[in-house]
Amino acid sequence: MALVGNLRDLKIPNLIQLNCMERNTAKLIIEHAGKYGMIYFQDGQIVHAEYDPDIGEKALFRLIGLPEGKFKVENGVRPPLVSITTHWNNLLLEGLHQLDTIQASEEGHDIRMVEMLMNVKGVHRAAIINREGDVLTGEAAFNKEYIILALSYYQAEKISRTVKRGKPRYLSLVSRSHRFIMTDYETNIVLVDVEAKYQLETVLPFIEQVLG
Template sequence: MALQGNLEDFDLTDVLQLIHLGKKNGALEIETEKNRAEIYFENGKVVYAKTNESVGEDAIQYVLRWSKGKFMFSPEKTAPQKVMNIPIQNLILDAAKQIDEWKRLEKVIPSIDMLVDFVEEPNVSSEEINLSPDEWKILSLITGEKSIRDIAKLAKFTEFNAAKVFYGLISSGLVRLKKPPEKKEASVEKKEEKKEPKRRRGFFRRG
């Protein structure tokens, strides 16, 4: 019998465990109304995963938060590349630890696709600011036109770790979120008039 079903009827962690215990080779394809994921296995271990936006462990962590969608396992499919070789139990344990934390982060960061910019006049003095190396790295990449997801990739952070850093920076009143612009084809004139975004890092001092 083919391994397929609906996430409303089957817990995704149980499906992944079944593939792992059976030491299966192939791809688990999961589809929702707005997203799609593929998780590739070799001998029951995850070797590659992707969604519409994420790749690797970020994709796994994201998919494990889905509660709706259809899934199907295709044993004939092979991974386009191998970026990991991790027992699924490790990924499930990590995801379980992060689910509650994500709920807390999402109260401040509803989507990692939102743009980030500096607060023009932070309600805090520069003497009060003592930033960590991770926070400085994140701040150095803010242009006002990049999303949290973009900056996570540039900083080589997981999306979860980047979101944690941004949670602190936003809660401290140093940076703010902006809605991304609607996707429209920019005219040639707008492209020519586009200016380099301003960076306002002079306010901060290294601690």
């Protein structure tokens, strides 16, 4: 019989300790904001984790940082592959250390917000960029693309002022495979890259919830 519950009652670090100390072979499924992550245990060790778009330790550390959600533990399920070889105790300590570091840092709020946006179903990337397209928080590997998107956002603001329609709350740009959603954040821009198949009205409530 599967163990089912809410992360408000039993946190992921506790679930990890429980499965590892009992030397379980199991699959832990976590659902948060419509997005699913998995942690696989084999003979009491964490051997694989998935949380789109990441696998392995990076996915595991993101899952450890989830503040809420639902979970289910399916016993006897073997991993589809082995992406983690570090001892579970070291993984848990590192995950908790990363979480403490983020929460204690001056940029912790922004980092946490980007992580929460990444947890929304369909989201591939999230970042805080300035008006020139420089990445302030988030992955900087797509900086040239961000510059173009920041320029597009600036042009949309300029057009709105010209036609006296007021400042747009959100700007959504759609390509064949991506939907880019942008909005003001203090003096900067929050950028969220979503799979194009997800409609704006589907993901926007989750994004608004994160941004408050």
